[in-house]
Amino acid sequence: MARGFDMMGTRRQATPRVNACKAPTIRQSHDIDLRAPGFQAGEEVASARVSVDHNGLPIREGVEIPVDNTTAGLGGDPSAPGPILLQDHGNPVQFRNIWLLPLVD
Template identity: 40%
Template structure:
C-alpha cells in the first residue's frame, strides 16, 4: 500500500510546478510583455514634400492624359489637358475613374478660375465636386470672400457636414485636398452596420475630422444608404472652368 503524500511534500511539488510555469511565461510587468514585433508595416518611400506621391500610390492623373478616366456615359473623357492640369469642359459631362475603390487616401489639387465674374456669386463661382465612390461629394467651390450656405462651401461634405474652418485660397491659386475615406459596411440583408467616414485636410488644415456620412449626397431631401461594394472617383462638371492636377490614390 502506497503512503499518502504529506502536505509538506504536496506544497513543494506545487511550488516547483509554479516556478516552471513562471519561467515559461513572460512577466506581464516587464516592458517586453507589451511589445508587438509582427506584423511588420510594409516599407514605402514617402514623397519629398507635401503633395508628392508616395511609392505605394496609384496615379490617377499625371498631368499628361486622361487615360484613367471616362465620361459618365462611358465615352472618352473630353475635358482639355494643358500645362499639367485638366480643366472642366462646361457641358462636357462629369468624368470618373475607370477603376473602383474601397477604403482609400486621395490627394487632389484644384484651382478655381482666376478671373471672377462679379455676376457669379455663391454656388455660381468656381463650383465643382469630388465624388467619393461616385456617391459622396466633397465640395469644390471658390469660397474666398464668397458667401454661401455653410454645408455647401469649399471643404464641406455637401449638404451634410460644415467644415471646421474656411481654409480657402484666392481664386486662381492652387489648393489641395487630402481625403481619407472609410467605406460603409453592410450586412447580408443590405443594412448599414457601419457608415462611411471622411477626414479632410484642406491646404494642410484639418476641416473634417472623421465625420460619419448620412448616406450618398442628395441635392434635395435626405440621404439613404443602399448596399454596394466599391466605386470610382468622379469629378463634377458644374459649368465652371475648375482645374485639377496631381491626383493620386492609395488603397487602405
C-alpha cells in the same frame, strides 16, 4: 452660404471647421481619407466616414456620411464599389496629381 455648401462642405450636412481656401487661381491641396460604409448581408453596419485636410489644415475629422447623402447620386447598390467623381459646379477647374491609395487599418 447654405449649410454644407462651402468649399469642402458635406452637402446639406455640415460646413468645414475653418475656411482654408486660397485666392482664386491659386492651387489648392486636398488630402481626403474616406472610409467606405460597412455592409453585412446587404445591411449597413457602419456609416461612411471622411477626414479632410485642405491646404494643410484639418477641416474634417471622421465626419459621418449617410449613404443617401446626395440628391444627385448614381443610384445602384451602395455596398458595391463605384466611381470617384470630381465636381466643378460649372466653374473652370483643373485637377492634377491625383493619387488613390488603399487604406490599411
